[in-house]
Amino acid sequence: MNFSLYDFTSFNQWIDKFLYDHLPAFWAIAVEMVIIGVAILLFYALVGLFLVYAERKVCAFMQNRVGPNRVGPYGFFQTIADFIKLMLKELIYIKNADQLLFNLAPFIVIIASFMAIAAIPFAKGLHAIDFDIGVLYVIAVSSLGVVGILLAGWSSNNKYSLIGAMRSGAQIVSYELSVGLSLVTIIILAGTMQFSEIVEGQRDGWFLFKGHIPAFIAFIVFLISSTAETNRGPFDLAEAESELTAGFHTEYSGIKFAFFFLAEYMNMFIVASIAATVFLGGWMPFHVGSWTGFNHIMDFIPPFVWYIGKTFFVIWVMMWFKWTFPRLRIDQLLTLEWKYLLPINLVNILLMAFIVLMGWHF
C-alpha cells in the first residue's frame, strides 16, 4: 500500500527546512506560527460556516422543506450573510451582570474548541500537535467549553440563564465520564493514546469492526454522550428554547451570541472528528480484506477526503438525532448516564479487555 502520494509529512518538513534555511531561527518559528495560525483560523471559519449551512439544509430536508435558498446558489452564502449581520449587530451590556465573566465566557468556549482542534489529525502528517496523550488531552480540553457555558449562564443575571447554567453543570458532572470511558475501550484495543498511532493501528481495519461488539457499543455510547457534551440534540437542556427561552445565552447579542453558536458547531465537529479518528479509522481509506482492486481504488481517494467524509457522516447522524427526538428532562439526563451508560461502559471495558486478552480481535 502506498500512501506517499498524499503524505503531508514531507511537505511539512520541506516548509520547515525552507524557512530555517532562509531566515534566522526566531523568525522562522514566527513565520511558521503565523502560517499555521492563519490556516487554522481559515479552516475553523470555513467549517463553522459550512456546518451552520449544513444543519439548516439537513433539518429542512428532514422536515419537508427546502431550507435556505435565497443567498447564492442553493442558499450557500446564507451563513456568510448571517455572519455579517451578526457582526454588525449591537452588543448589549446587561445591567447588574458580572461584566468580567460575561465577556470572558465567549472567549472560553471558542478557545476551548481551538485548543481541541490542535490535536486532531486531519490526514497523514497534517496535524498541528501529535500528543502521546492525545485522547486524554482532547477530553480534557473539550470539557472546558462547558465551563464557558456555565459562566455565561451564571454571569448574565438572568433567571433563565441561571437555570440553564445549573443544567449545564449537571451535564458536566455526567457525560464527561462516559466520553472518557467509551474511548478507554478503544485505547485498550489500540494500546496507545496517541492519535497518529491510533489511526495507524487501523490500517488493516477500523476499530469499529476490529473490536466486535464492545467497540460497537462503545461507539454508540460515545455518540450519545458526546452529543450531550456538545449541548445538542435531545440533550440541549442548557438552551432548551421551549422552557428557558434561550437558556444560557439569553442575554448575549450580536457577535457574542454568534460565538456560542459557532462553538457549538465546532464542538460538534471536534467530537465527530474524534469519533471518526478513533472508531472509523480517521483518514484511513475503507478496505475490504482481499479485494485488492477495490482497495486500490479506495487508496486513490485522498486521506483528507476520507477523514472529512467520515466526520461529516458522524455529524449528520448527530443532526439526525437532534431533528428527531424530543428533549430529555434533567433527571432523565442523569438517569440515562448513571443508570445506563456508566454501567454499560464499565462492563464494556471488561468485555473489551477480555477480548484483547484472548486475542479475539482482528
Added chain:
Amino acid sequence: MDNAALKERILGLVPDAEFQENKQFLTFIIPPAKFHDFAIILKSEADLAFDYLFCLSAVDMVKYLEVVYHLESVSHKHQLVLKVRTEDRENGAVDTVCDIWRTAELHEREAYDLMGIRFNNHPDLRRFFLEEGWIGHPLRKDYVDEVNIVEF
C-alpha cells in the same frame, strides 16, 4: 330526578327560593344569605350531586347585579340554574363558591373584574384581565370609556 321532582326537592331545601320560568333549565333565584349553605348541600347530597359548575356568569340588570350559576350533575345528568342577586351595585357581595366548585375561582375573578361583583371569602380576588388600578367595570351597562369604545 326529573325537573318536577327536582323543583320540589329544592323548594323543600330553600322555601323562599323564587322559581323562574325558563324553557331550557330549571331556574331559581336564591337569597344571597342562604346561598353558600345551599350550594354545599347541592353538591354533597347524593340524590342531587351537582358536582359540575359549567358556567358562572355575571349580569348587570341595571337595578341589580346578578350572578348566574349553571350546574350539572355528572352522575344524574340533571341541570339547574341558580341566580343570586345583589341590589347594592358598589359594595354588593355574594359568597364565593370556589371552595365547592374549584372552577369558580377564575370565573369569580372574571366577574369581579368585568362586572364589579365582590365575592366574600374568595382567596385571591384581584382583577384578572384588566390591570390593577383600572377604573370601572367594563361589562356594566353604565360603563363609559370614550377612548377604547368606539361607536359606529
Added chain:
Amino acid sequence: MNSIFEYFADIFHTVKSLLTGMKVTGRYFFSPGEIVTQQYPENRKTLKMYDRFKGEVIMPHNDHNEHRCTGCGICETACPNGTIEIIQARIDMPDGKKKRIIDKHIYHLGMCTFCGLCIKACPSDALAWGQEFEHAVFDRSKLTKTLNQPGSSIIKDIVE
C-alpha cells in the same frame, strides 16, 4: 433477576423506539419529492387562488364602467366593524325628482374582518370578493379604498 431482565428489556425498547423515530425523519431526508414548500414570490405567475378566496371586497364594473350599487347603505349597516362608509349624492332626475345615488363607496380594508356580511346583505349583488391578497402597504391610509371607480355609473336595469 426479574429487574435485571427488565433493565435489558428497557434498553431494547428504548433503542427500538428511537430507531422507529429516526426511520421517519431519515425517510423524509432521502425523499426530496415530499417537499411541500412553495417558492412564493417566484410562483406569482402560476399561483392561482381559489374562486371563492376572500381577498378583499370589490365592486365589479362592466366594460362601460358601470356597477350595480344603488347606494342604499344596507352593507354599511350589515358591517360589524364600520368598515364600509357610503357617501351619497343627490342628482336631479329628468322628471324633476331628486334621486339619491352613490357618490363614494368607501371601504377601509384595514378594519375588514372578511366576514362577508356586506356581500350577503347586498340586495343588488353589487359587491363581490376580490382575489388580491398582497395588501401590505407602508402607509395605512392606502388601505382606505373607494370601490366605485371614478366616473362610473349604475347599470340601468337596477331598480331600487
Added chain:
Amino acid sequence: MSAESLILFFIVGAFLVGFAIVFAHFAAPNSTNPQKAEPYECGIPTEGLTWLQFNVGYYLFAIIFLVFDVESVFIFPWAVVMKEMGMTAFIEIVIFFFVLGLGLLYAWKKGALKWE
C-alpha cells in the same frame, strides 16, 4: 510541532473573539436605552434577586462524579498497557471494577441517583 505551540492556538482563538468583539463594538450601532439593559424575562421586570442560593438536585451526583472521575484517571494508563501486560492487568481491573461497581450499586440502592 511541540506542545508549547498550544499557546499559538490559545492566542489565535483569543484573537478571533477579541478582534470580532472590538470590530463589532465600533461597527455596530449603539443606542443607549435603559430598558435594553434589563435582563430578559419575557418582557416583565424581574422580581427579587437572581443570584440566590439555589436548590439544585444533583449535588450527590457531583460527589459520585468526583469519585468516578478520579478513578478514570487510573483507568487511562491501565488501558494503554493492558495489551502488553495481559492477564495481570485484566485481573487487576476486574477487582478494581468490582469495587467501583459496588460503590455505584450502593449509591443506586441508596437512592442517590435520583433527582432531589
Added chain:
Amino acid sequence: MKEVINLPVKNIEEEEYHINMGPQHPSTHGVLRLVVSLQGEIVKSLKPHCGYIHRGIEKMCEKDTYPQIIHLTDRMDYLSAHINNHAVCLLVENALEVEVPERVKYIRTIIDELNRIASHQLWWCSFGMDMGGLTCYFYGLRDREKILDIFEESFGSRLLHSYYTPGGLMMDIHPNFQANVKAFIKYFRKKIKDYDDLLTGNVIMQLRTKGVGILSREDAISYGVTGPSGRASGFACDVRKHHPYGVYDKVDFKEIMGTKGDTFERYMMRMNEMHESMKIIEQLIDNIPAGDYSAKMKAVIKLPAGEYYQRVEASRGELGVYCISDGNKTPYRMKFRSPNFSNLSALDHISRGVKIADLVAIGGSLDYVIPDIDR
C-alpha cells in the same frame, strides 16, 4: 467586587424564586403570563396573569346583531372557529325554533370535525415543539395545510371563516368538497402513522409524560376541565354524546375516555379523537342530503325575550354560550363559557411539584389557546 457577590444567606426552604413565563415566551403559545415560583427546578406554585389580548368580545356582542356576532366568535378559539360559530348559530336557531335543513346539519357536522382534526394537528405539532422535537411542528402543519386548503376552496378563508350564519350557511359547499375531504382522509390515515412513530412511541416522550401532571376525576369535574383534557381523567363530558346537536345523534362514534389523567393520557385522547373524527366524517361525507343550504330567516333577527344557553363540543372542551335577550336585535348580555378558561384554572393544581420541563409539557397537553381565555 460588587455587592451582589455577597449572596444573602437564608434558609433554602424559605427562598422563593419567581420566574415569569410569558407573555413573550415560546411555550405559552400566545400571550399568557405565568408567574412560577420555583425551588430549584421544581415548580412550587404558579399564578396565571391574563388579559394581554382581551378584546372585550362580550361587550362588543352587546351592540352587534346576531349575524354580526358570528365573526367575533371566530376570534375566540381561532383554532376551532367553525365550532364557535356553530354554538351561536344553534343558540339563535333554538331560540327562534327554526328548523334547519338536514343538509346544513350534515355539512356543519363534517366541517366541525374537520376543524377538530385541524386543531388537533396544530396541537400535536406545538406539543412536539414544547417537548423539544421541532420536526413535529412541520409535519403537523404540513398536514393541516391540506384541511385549510379544503376550507379555502369552499369558504375562501383559512383560519377565520364566518361560514355559518343563523339558519344555515353563507354559501353552499364547493362541488369538489366531498372528493377533497375523502382524499384528505386517505392521506391523513397514512401520515398519522408518522406521528405515532415520531412522537407517541418515542421513549423520551413517554418517560416525560407518563405519570406527570395527574388530574383526578373529581378535580377535573370540580375545575370544570372538559374536552380531551377532562376525558383523560375519566370525566365523561363530550357534549356531542350527552347533549347531541347537528347530526351527532345519527353517527356512530366513541367517546374517547381515559383513566389516569396524566399528560400522556391527555396526549392520547387527542390522537384517538383524530381517528374518531375521521370515522365520523367518513360516515357522513357520502350521505349529505340534497336541499337548501339555509333556512328562511327574517332579515332582522330578534330573539324573544328570555335566557338561552347553548353548549357545543369545541376542540378543547365544552363551549357554552349564555345569552340574555330583551327582545331587541342585539343581545342584552352575551357570555361565553370558554373551555380554555376553565382548563387553565386547573394548571396551578396539577403542576405543583413538577419540573419546569414538565410544566411546559402539561401546558402543551392542556392545549390552551389564549384568545379563548382572554376573549
